Amino acid sequence: MPFDPNPHSATLRNDFNRDGYVHVDAFYSADEIDEITHKLTDFIVEQVPSMPPSEVYYEDKNDPNTLKQLQKIYQYDSYFQDMMLHGPARRIAEEVLQDEVVPVNMQYFNKPAGIGQPTPPHQDGVFFHLDPCEAVTGWLALEDVDHENGCIHYLRGSHKVGFRDHGQSGVLGFSQGMRDFGTPEDQAATVSFPGPAGTFLMHHAKTVHWAGANTSKTRSRRALGFIYYAKRAREDVASKQAYQQALNARLKMSEKI
Numbered sequence: 001m002p003f004d005p006n007p008h009s010a011t012l013r014n015d016f017n018r019d020g021y022v023h024v025d026a027f028y029s030a031d032e033i034d035e036i037t038h039k040l041t042d043f044i045v046e047q048v049p050s051m052p053p054s055e056v057y058y059e060d061k062n063d064p065n066t067l068k069q070l071q072k073i074y075q076y077d078s079y080f081q082d083m084m085l086h087g088p089a090r091r092i093a094e095e096v097l098q099d100e101v102v103p104v105n106m107q108y109f110n111k112p113a114g115i116g117q118p119t120p121p122h123q124d125g126v127f128f129h130l131d132p133c134e135a136v137t138g139w140l141a142l143e144d145v146d147h148e149n150g151c152i153h154y155l156r157g158s159h160k161v162g163f164r165d166h167g168q169s170g171v172l173g174f175s176q177g178m179r180d181f182g183t184p185e186d187q188a189a190t191v192s193f194p195g196p197a198g199t200f201l202m203h204h205a206k207t208v209h210w211a212g213a214n215t216s217k218t219r220s221r222r223a224l225g226f227i228y229y230a231k232r233a234r235e236d237v238a239s240k241q242a243y244q245q246a247l248n249a250r251l252k253m254s255e256k257i
């Protein structure tokens with residue numbers, strides 16, 4: 001059975017409001033993580049070849065073994081659709097945002113062994129174009145994560161500070177990275193989340209987060225991301241589309257997709 005958020009509602013809400021994130025161990029059991037991983041393997045074989053290049057990123061686009069990111073996978077497959085629309089991640093999103101939520105994206109994040117790039121420090125809200133910026137991202141580890149293969153780090157409390165300065169990062173999949181990151185205050189507020197497969201995190205769209213490169217020669221670092229917007233958040237559709245189109249054009253021109 002996956003994690004049942006109901007008995008933990010108050011703790012989840014308090015932790016989220018204080019820290020800008022929540023952390024849940026054993027969100028899915030080992031058997032469930034096995035099943036999800038198998039479904040994902042099938043998905044990669046069956047669906048990825050027909051997905052548009054803007055939703056499929058590779059570390060090296062000429063090498064299919066270097067798949068690093070997939071977008072919107074719940075729109076292609078009923079198993080992942082069910083997880084996104086009816087699973088416990090949505091319940092936690094509703095709890096911490098104190099609102100109904102709009103499911104927006106389900107992503108696959110991989111850092112392939114030895115070549116997985118760092119995830120630059122960023123705030124997801126920079127990509128979302130929301131007012132108010134009320135949204136969350138859930139993150140589910142599909143295998144053990146640690147400092148070697150690139151676990152997630154948060155800046156505790158950073159959701160209360162507002163947006164910090166971002167610029168082009170040059171990293172495929174995370175086009176914006178923070179330019180003013182790494183102050184003594186940042187170092188003091190850093191919390192990292194190594195943990196076993198099944199570890200689940202959920203952060204506010206203003207929470208600063210990042211992950212290291214995968215320096216392991218043998219282990220990948222696979223995870224799923226779940227993005228939900230609060231119903232009260234309004235998306236500036238035109239601004240988001242313009243940003244996405246400009247990004248896709250840049251990525252095509254630099255032959256990254």
Ligand SMILES: O=C(O)CCC(=O)C(=O)O
Nearest residue numbers: 109119124137139211225
């Ligand atoms: O998986 C990662 O390294 C980063 C994930 C992330 O930035 C996110 O889920 O917002």
